[in-house]
Each structure stands twice: as structure tokens, then as C-alpha cells.
Amino acid sequence: MDKTQNNKAWFLILPVLILVAFSAVIPLMTVVNYSVNDTFGSNDFFWNGLGWFEEMIASDRMHAALGRQVLFSAIILAIEVPLGIFVALNMPKKGFWASFCLVLMALPLLIPFNVVGTIWQIFCRIDIGLLGHSLAAIGIDYNYTNDALDAWITIVVMDVWHWTSLVALLCYAGLQSIPQAYYQAAKIDQASRWSVFRYIELPKMSGVLLIAVLLRFMDSFMIYTEPFVLTGGGPGNSTTFLSIDLVKMAVGQFDLGPAAAFSIMYFLVILLVSWVFYTVMTTLDAQETK
Amino acid sequence: MKNRASVITMTLYLLFLLIPIYWLVNMSLKTNTEITSTFSIYPQTLTFANYITILTDPSWYMGYVNSMIYVVMNTVISITVALPAAYAFSRYSFMGDKHLFFWLLTNRMSPPAVFALPFFQLYSSIGLFDTHIAVALAHCLFNVPLAVWILEGFMRGVPKEIDETAYIDGYSFPRFFIRIFMPLVASGIGVAAFFCFMFSWVELLLSRTLTAVDAKSIAATMTRTVSASGMDWGVLAAAGVLTIIPGALVIYFVRNYIAKGFALGRV
Incomplete structure (x- = not known):
């Protein structure tokens, strides 16, 4: 749609600007303020320049947390995106069963994050959990509270359980928008199942798929509550992701300066990646409407 | 086959x-x-003893009441401010509109962990700590951008001719907006409200940081009980089941729009 040029539209945006300025800009500036100051405990601050940033960039702790975070997000995307597409392709197209599947699949998305953690805690414990108990019964040595690998597997499975439906729902919506004529044409051409997917379904899904990847990247990159409830970042530090580490540093140890510098770099990383996604998204949008 | x-x-x-x-x-x-x-x-x-424990003990059921209060407050605030903004984004181009739109989205992307401590200090200093409105305002951080994006997606689908016809018929902007335009995007408003409700309901970190006693959310009540009273698994599970119910009840009504909502209105 071509839009009217009118700078008075700013007045309609004003309420949002004021509200978001209050709940985003002021806190963010507080963080910036902390990141360049040092303190002796009381409210006595003095200028520290970029000291905290230099310290955090060089610190092993941040490298380790960042490494775990990147690895986690990569694993999550590698599993959830193909699985989500696969599920979407297998969903019933219409009628009662389509609604039935939609409602059930959306269920995990609406569960409070800490309850997701609790569900998996209860599900995986060796003494009371169905999964933990069954695995122990068939002789697999599994204990997510002691073994780093088991903890990782548990968190990844939990996240797959929690969020794959999101990817599937978005892809399903994309698939629904493909006109039936496309499939009929493919049938006349005797296209194989794979080429129908590759040349009809995948291009039509690319828009929503991009959103799905963007959302999954963002949310997995700032994951906090689920691993916090499930493992508390342990065993040791093996599942301490960026957010968990940050909260530990800021609220637990009250190291404001380093935590603030950490926050800003964390925020910038997310911002950068999101901007790339957003640019690709809007470019695709523009191409489509042409 | x-x-x-x-x-x-x-x-x-x-x-x-x-x-x-x-x-x-x-x-x-x-x-x-x-x-x-x-x-x-x-x-x-x-x-059913676990459920009875929760429904008769104020320290438990007040958690639900508190959560409900701030979630509803947040939904109302978010939708109210997002409606005119989404209209502006969908109808007009103005200086800085694209940057502003992206900037709003960045707030949806910012990790709550970054904001937890500054929020705590901000709301403590203005005397809002441990009130419902503090959590409601804090959740606006990610819910307002979400609402703007979803509503903009729905409003784009409404033809511009409707606006123009209404102005020719002599409607003023507020009257046109409330009487004609809002009913047209009613489903969008419903979906946006549902998503604001949901994301505020599932969030733990900010609501836990910003409340202590009077406005303590159910999510915070649950985590604290785990550490305090040892392993009361039955009650914990019952509390979990009760938090799933609100989402499960309303999900049926938005089932056809849920993908659009999650995609921030971009499907």
C-alpha cells in the first residue's frame, strides 16, 4: 500500500514513545552509566572509561558463557527448524483435526517459562520422573544434575519440546497460503515430492521461515528461566548461559560495572544479528510486493 | 500411503x-x-489435597490474583498506546518511520536480564517497587512493540479507501477510529491482547525482580517455594497445572490467528 507522507503521524506515535522511553531508554542509560563508572560500594561513583569493557572482553568467564550460548543457539536452530518444517508438512490441512493439532501444539507455547522448567524437572528426575526412571530401568546412566552432557541434552530436548511448535505453526501458516493450482501444475509436470518441496513449498515459506529463525535465535539467545529452574546453570558452570551469568553477576555478586559492560555487549550482539535478519526480511517483503 | x-x-x-x-x-x-x-x-x-492447599492458602492463591492484576493492567496499557501508533505506521510515512519501527522491535529483542537491575533501581527510586503497576509497566518493554507489530499487520489489510470515505462523510479522526476502524480490526485487537496477556503471564525474571510481598507473582511464588519448603512436589505440580489453564482456555479462540501473532503480524 502506498502511504501518505505526513509528519503529523508522530503525534499518534507519541504515547508509545513516552512509554517505551520510560521502560527502555531510562533503564538502558542506567546500564550505560554503570558500565563506564566504578564505585567503592556506597553511592560514590568515579569515571572508569572503557575499563570494564576491556576487562570483560578479555575475561574467560564471558568467553565461556558466550561460547556455550552460541553453541546452544546453533544446536537449537539446527534441530527445531528442520523438525518444525517436517511437522508442518505432515499436519492435516483442514477440518476438525487441523484445529485439534493447532490447539495441542500451541499448548507448550503458553506455559509460563518457569513451569516449563518445573515440568521437565519433574519429568526427568531419576527418583520421581517418568523419563529419568525409565532410562534408569533400561540401564542407561542418566543424571542431569551431575553430568554435564546429560544436562545439556535435557535442556536441548526441553527447548525442542517448548518451541518447535512455534516453527511448525509459522510454516503451517505459510503452507496454507499456497494456492492449490501450484500443486496441480506440479502434478501435471510429474514433479517428485522433493522438487515440490524444494521449488514450491520452500520458496513460499521463506518469509515466515525467516521470522521463525529470527524469533528462535533471539529467544534462545536470551534464554534464562528454563535452564535456571531446571539446572540452575550447573553442574558446575556447564549450562550457565549469558543471561544466567549476567543475573549472577549483577544481582548475586552485585558487580555492577562489569555486569553493565557485559549487558551492553550482549545487547549489541543481539541487535547486530537481528538487524541483519530484519534487513533481509524487509528486502524480501519489498521484492514480493513489486 | x-x-x-x-x-x-x-x-x-x-x-x-x-x-x-x-x-x-x-x-x-x-x-x-x-x-x-x-x-x-x-x-x-x-x-485433590494439593489443589485444596493452593486454593485455600492466601500466600498461594494471592500469587494468581497478583499475576492476573498486573497482566490485565499491562494488556490494557499496551493495547491502548499501540492502537494509534500501529495506525500511524500502517497509513503514513513520516520522518524516521522505518528506524522507529525497527527500534521498537529491538525492545522485543532485548534480554530481560539486561534490564532487571536498572528496573529494580528505577522503580525503587520512584516508589513503585512491589506494586502491580511496576510489573505492568516493565512488561510494556516487550509487549508494546509486540502489540504495535501485530496490529500493524492487521491494519495493513484494511483498505485505505475506508478511511477516505469516512473523512468525506464528515467523521472526525477520533470518531472514525473508534466507531469504524476499531471494529474492522477487532480480530487483530483480540489477537494482540491475547499475546500481550500471554507474554506477560509467562514472564518470570522481571516480575520476580520487581515484587517482594504485596504484588508477588505466581511464578515467583513457585520458585521460592521450591527452595524454602524442600520438595513439596505435589503442590508444585498442582500450581503448575493451574498456571497452564488460562492459556489453554483462550487458545481455542485464537487458534487460526496464533501463527500470525507469533510472527509479529507478518504472515
């Missing part, structure tokens, strides 16, 4: 989704002694 494979895949996937939830429900209907002593896939002695 293909059909049968699909049915099997979907059945397996849905089972994978439902078994952990079933286990939670199962736990909530057992007594604590049964949970720790015997292992069974269904409750041997069915009990």
Missing part, C-alpha cells in the same frame, strides 16, 4: 508434547508420600 505416514508422525509429535504435561497432572493428583515412595504412571490414591 502418505496419509498414514503423516498420521503416525503427528501422533508421535503430539505424544512427545503431551507426555510431560500428563506427568505434571499425574503428579499433582498424588500425595507426596506416594510420589517419593512408589513409581506409577497413574495416581494410586487419587487426591
Whole structure:
């Protein structure tokens, strides 16, 4: 749609600007303020320049947390995106069963994050959990509270359980928008199942798929509550992701300066990646409407 | 043949989704002694004691009440401010509109962990700490951008001719907006409200940081009880089941729009 040029539209945006300025800009500036100051405990601050940033960039702790975070997000995307597409392709197209599947699949998305953690805690414990108990019964040595690998597997499975439906729902919506004529044409051409997917379904899904990847990247990159409830970042530090580490540093140890510098770099990383996604998204949008 | 494979895949996937939830429900209907002593896939002695504990103990059920209060406040605030903004984004181009739109989205992307401490200090300094409005305002951080994006997606679908006709008919902007335009995007408003409700309901970190006693949310009540009273698994499971219910109840109404909502209105 071509839009009217009118700078008075700013007045309609004003309420949002004021509200978001209050709940985003002021806190963010507080963080910036902390990141360049040092303190002796009381409210006595003095200028520290970029000291905290230099310290955090060089610190092993941040490298380790960042490494775990990147690895986690990569694993999550590698599993959830193909699985989500696969599920979407297998969903019933219409009628009662389509609604039935939609409602059930959306269920995990609406569960409070800490309850997701609790569900998996209860599900995986060796003494009371169905999964933990069954695995122990068939002789697999599994204990997510002691073994780093088991903890990782548990968190990844939990996240797959929690969020794959999101990817599937978005892809399903994309698939629904493909006109039936496309499939009929493919049938006349005797296209194989794979080429129908590759040349009809995948291009039509690319828009929503991009959103799905963007959302999954963002949310997995700032994951906090689920691993916090499930493992508390342990065993040791093996599942301490960026957010968990940050909260530990800021609220637990009250190291404001380093935590603030950490926050800003964390925020910038997310911002950068999101901007790339957003640019690709809007470019695709523009191409489509042409 | 293909059909049968699909049915099997979907059945397996849905089972994978439902078994952990079933286990939670199962736990909530057992007594604590049964949970720790015997292992069974269904409750041997069915009990509702865990639910009764929650529904009769103020420190538990007030958690739900508090959560409901700030969630509703947040939804109302978010939708109210987002409506005119989404209209502006969908109808006009103005200086800085694209940057502003992206800037709003960045707030949806910012990790709550970054904001937890500054929020705590900000709201403490203006005397709002441990009030419902503090959590409601804090959740606006990610809900307002979300609402703007979803509403903009729906409003783009309404033809511009309707606006122009209404102005020719002599409607003023507020009257046109409330009487004609809002009913047209009613489903969008419903979906946006649902998503604001949901994301505010599922959030833990900010609501836990910003409340202590008077406005303590159910999510915070749950985490604190785990550490305090040891392993009261039955009650914990029952509390979990009760938090799932609100989402499960309304999900049916938005089932056809849920993908659009999650995609920030971009499907």
C-alpha cells in the first residue's frame, strides 16, 4: 500500500514513545552509566572509561558463557527448524483435526517459562520422573544434575519440546497460503515430492521461515528461566548461559560495572544479528510486493 | 500411503508434547508420600489435597490474583498506546518511520536480564517497587512493540479507501477510529491482547525482580517455594497445572490467528 507522507503521524506515535522511553531508554542509560563508572560500594561513583569493557572482553568467564550460548543457539536452530518444517508438512490441512493439532501444539507455547522448567524437572528426575526412571530401568546412566552432557541434552530436548511448535505453526501458516493450482501444475509436470518441496513449498515459506529463525535465535539467545529452574546453570558452570551469568553477576555478586559492560555487549550482539535478519526480511517483503 | 505416514508422525509429535504435561497432572493428583515412595504412571490414591492447599492458602492463591492484576493492567496499557501508533505506521510515512519501527522491535529483542537491575533501581527510586503497576509497566518493554507489530499487520489489510470515505462523510479522526476502524480490526485487537496477556503471564525474571510481598507473582511464588519448603512436589505440580489453564482456555479462540501473532503480524 502506498502511504501518505505526513509528519503529523508522530503525534499518534507519541504515547508509545513516552512509554517505551520510560521502560527502555531510562533503564538502558542506567546500564550505560554503570558500565563506564566504578564505585567503592556506597553511592560514590568515579569515571572508569572503557575499563570494564576491556576487562570483560578479555575475561574467560564471558568467553565461556558466550561460547556455550552460541553453541546452544546453533544446536537449537539446527534441530527445531528442520523438525518444525517436517511437522508442518505432515499436519492435516483442514477440518476438525487441523484445529485439534493447532490447539495441542500451541499448548507448550503458553506455559509460563518457569513451569516449563518445573515440568521437565519433574519429568526427568531419576527418583520421581517418568523419563529419568525409565532410562534408569533400561540401564542407561542418566543424571542431569551431575553430568554435564546429560544436562545439556535435557535442556536441548526441553527447548525442542517448548518451541518447535512455534516453527511448525509459522510454516503451517505459510503452507496454507499456497494456492492449490501450484500443486496441480506440479502434478501435471510429474514433479517428485522433493522438487515440490524444494521449488514450491520452500520458496513460499521463506518469509515466515525467516521470522521463525529470527524469533528462535533471539529467544534462545536470551534464554534464562528454563535452564535456571531446571539446572540452575550447573553442574558446575556447564549450562550457565549469558543471561544466567549476567543475573549472577549483577544481582548475586552485585558487580555492577562489569555486569553493565557485559549487558551492553550482549545487547549489541543481539541487535547486530537481528538487524541483519530484519534487513533481509524487509528486502524480501519489498521484492514480493513489486 | 502418505496419509498414514503423516498420521503416525503427528501422533508421535503430539505424544512427545503431551507426555510431560500428563506427568505434571499425574503428579499433582498424588500425595507426596506416594510420589517419593512408589513409581506409577497413574495416581494410586487419587487426591485433590494439593489443589485444596493452593486454593485455600492466601500466600498461594494471592500469587494468581497478583499475576492476573498486573497482566490485565499491562494488556490494557499496551493495547491502548499501540492502537494509534500501529495506525500511524500502517497509513503514513513520516520522518524516521522505518528506524522507529525497527527500534521498537529491538525492545522485543532485548534480554530481560539486561534490564532487571536498572528496573529494580528505577522503580525503587520512584516508589513503585512491589506494586502491580511496576510489573505492568516493565512488561510494556516487550509487549508494546509486540502489540504495535501485530496490529500493524492487521491494519495493513484494511483498505485505505475506508478511511477516505469516512473523512468525506464528515467523521472526525477520533470518531472514525473508534466507531469504524476499531471494529474492522477487532480480530487483530483480540489477537494482540491475547499475546500481550500471554507474554506477560509467562514472564518470570522481571516480575520476580520487581515484587517482594504485596504484588508477588505466581511464578515467583513457585520458585521460592521450591527452595524454602524442600520438595513439596505435589503442590508444585498442582500450581503448575493451574498456571497452564488460562492459556489453554483462550487458545481455542485464537487458534487460526496464533501463527500470525507469533510472527509479529507478518504472515
